[in-house]
Amino acid sequence: MYLTENGRYRELSHIHRKNGNLDYVNKKGESALSILINKYYSYDKEQDQVSYKKYVRVMNGFVNYKVNFNIPVDDDGNTPLMIMLMVNDNKSIKYCVKHIKNLDLSVKNKYGESVISLCYKLKRDKIISLLEGHSTFDYHYKDIPYQNNLLILSALSNPSFMKELLKNNVSIINDVNDKGENALIVSTKNNSVEAIDILLQYGIKVNHQDEKGNTALHYAVDIEQPDIIRKLISSHADMNIKNKKGKSPLDLAHERNHKNILDVITNPSKINVKTPSNSTKYEKDIQNYLALNMDRVYPNYKTNKEMEKAKAMVYARTDEKTSSFELLLIYLHYK
Known part of the structure; x- marks a missing residue:
C-alpha cells in the first residue's frame, strides 16, 4: 500500500513476480487499488511530490497483473469503474474494458447501482455503446429506489439505445x-x-x-x-x-x-x-x-489535461499496435 501511495511501480512489479497478494484488504477496508483510485483523481502536484505518470504506470500494472477490479474501493461499495464513470474518465474506462478479461459489469454498490445503471443515469452514451456487447451486461437490471429497468432509464436519458435493449431482450x-x-x-x-x-x-x-x-x-x-x-x-x-x-x-x-x-x-x-x-x-x-441515490459522487475528484496526457501515453504504449508516430500525435495533442 505504501508503494502504491508513492507510485513505486517498479517495486510493485517485483512483488507481482514474487506472487505477492496485490488484492490484500486491511482492517480499514483499504486495498492497494482503493489507494490508487484516490491518488488517481485527487492528485496534487505540489502535495504529492510524485509524477502523475507513475500512478498511471501503477494502474497499468494493476490491469496487467489481473488485480481484482470487481471489488469495492470505498464504503459505498463502488468499484473502480463506477468511480471512473462519476469522474467522467472515459479513457481509463475504455482501457480497463479492453484489457480486463474478468470484468463484471453487473456488480452493484450498496445503493443498487451498477456500472450499467450509472452509464444510463449519467448519460454516458459513448460508454454504453462500448459496453453493450459485454458478456456481463445485465439487461434485467432494476434500480432500488423506483424499480426502473434499463428501458425506462434509456427512455429518459437517450431513447436511441432503446432499440438495442429490445433487440437483446x-x-x-x-x-x-x-x-x-x-x-x-x-x-x-x-x-x-x-x-x-x-x-x-x-x-x-x-x-x-x-x-x-x-x-x-x-x-x-x-x-x-x-x-x-x-x-x-x-x-x-x-x-x-x-x-x-x-x-x-x-x-x-x-x-x-x-x-x-x-x-x-x-x-x-x-x-x-x-x-x-x-x-x-x-x-x-x-x-x-435518473438521480443517483448515493451519499458520495466524488465532486472533488478530477481529471485534467496533464493527467489525460499521462494516461494517453502510458495506455497507448501497452497496445502493441500503437506506432511511434501515433504516440507522437498523442504527445502533440496534449502539449
Whole structure:
C-alpha cells in the first residue's frame, strides 16, 4: 500500500513476480487499488511530490497483473469503474474494458447501482455503446429506489439505445416500476416522442394502467399533446378506459374543453399536429428517476489535461499496435 501511495511501480512489479497478494484488504477496508483510485483523481502536484505518470504506470500494472477490479474501493461499495464513470474518465474506462478479461459489469454498490445503471443515469452514451456487447451486461437490471429497468432509464436519458435493449431482450418492454408505470407511460409524461415511437413499434401494451389507473393516453390528454394522442390512438389506445377516479381520457378531454384535443381524440386520422417540445408538469418528478441515490459522487475528484496526457501515453504504449508516430500525435495533442 505504501508503494502504491508513492507510485513505486517498479517495486510493485517485483512483488507481482514474487506472487505477492496485490488484492490484500486491511482492517480499514483499504486495498492497494482503493489507494490508487484516490491518488488517481485527487492528485496534487505540489502535495504529492510524485509524477502523475507513475500512478498511471501503477494502474497499468494493476490491469496487467489481473488485480481484482470487481471489488469495492470505498464504503459505498463502488468499484473502480463506477468511480471512473462519476469522474467522467472515459479513457481509463475504455482501457480497463479492453484489457480486463474478468470484468463484471453487473456488480452493484450498496445503493443498487451498477456500472450499467450509472452509464444510463449519467448519460454516458459513448460508454454504453462500448459496453453493450459485454458478456456481463445485465439487461434485467432494476434500480432500488423506483424499480426502473434499463428501458425506462434509456427512455429518459437517450431513447436511441432503446432499440438495442429490445433487440437483446424484448421481454423487458412491459416491465413496470414501483408506481406501476411502464416505459410508455414514463415516456408520455416526459413528452418524449422518439421513445414513444420506438415502444409502439415494438408492441408495448398501450392500454397498461399505472397505480392510479391511468394509461399513457390519460397522461397525453392531461399534458395536452395532440401528436402523442394521435400516435397512441392509432396504436389502439382505448379512450374509454377509466382510472381510479372514474375518469377516461375522453372524459378528461371534455372537461378541458380543448377543441384541438377533442378533435384529435375523436378523429385522429384527420389531425396531424406536431407535439411542442416544451416540458410537462410531470417532467421534474420523472427526471428524478435518473438521480443517483448515493451519499458520495466524488465532486472533488478530477481529471485534467496533464493527467489525460499521462494516461494517453502510458495506455497507448501497452497496445502493441500503437506506432511511434501515433504516440507522437498523442504527445502533440496534449502539449
